[in-house]
Amino acid sequence: MKKILISAALVGSMLTFYNCKDTPSSEGKSLTKEITFNKEGELTLMKAANDSIIAKLDIEIADDEYSTQTGLMYRNAMAENQGMLFVFNDMQERSFYMKNTQIPLDIIYLNAKKEIVSIQKNAKPFDETSLTSEAASQYVLEVNANLADKWKLEKGDKIDFNKSN
Numbered sequence: 001m002k003k004i005l006i007s008a009a010l011v012g013s014m015l016t017f018y019n020c021k022d023t024p025s026s027e028g029k030s031l032t033k034e035i036t037f038n039k040e041g042e043l044t045l046m047k048a049a050n051d052s053i054i055a056k057l058d059i060e061i062a063d064d065e066y067s068t069q070t071g072l073m074y075r076n077a078m079a080e081n082q083g084m085l086f087v088f089n090d091m092q093e094r095s096f097y098m099k100n101t102q103i104p105l106d107i108i109y110l111n112a113k114k115e116i117v118s119i120q121k122n123a124k125p126f127d128e129t130s131l132t133s134e135a136a137s138q139y140v141l142e143v144n145a146n147l148a149d150k151w152k153l154e155k156g157d158k159i160d161f162n163k164s165n
Contacts, residue, residue: 104145
């Protein structure tokens with residue numbers, strides 16, 4: 001009987017040790033790798049009235065199914081001079097939501113002429129409410145929340161962008 005109890009205690013100790021080894025430490029380490037910004041181009045925002053430059057941004061470009069579906073999900077932060085530009089093949093009403101997105105954003109919808117047609121300001125992290133454009137769009141620019149107000153963006157203001165080589 002004593003041997004059975006000792007054996008059970010040893011097995012229990014080994015299982016406890018094995019389980020502890022496989023659990024994340026209490027140091028706050030994440031099991032997933034953090035997604036970092038990858039500059040793929042540059043974008044310039046301009047006033048409609050006189051083409052004066054409002055801001056210049058480094059951008060990531062989402063132009064395939066995976067990148068347009070994922071967007072800025074799972075990011076912890078984004079610098080003020082960075083954004084993500086979604087490029088679609090056609091003009092249509094677009095809807096975005098903030099599922100798995102930790103950063104509050106301004107979502108700027110642009111037509112085929114690269115003119116702002118709609119802005120969704122201060123989209124809340126993790127909110128799955130559909131944020132729809134007010135008009136058909138072919139491009140969507142996501143930047144940190146409150147930048148649209150800081151830059152005084154208006155419908156008709158424009159962008160120009162180029163991809164990095």
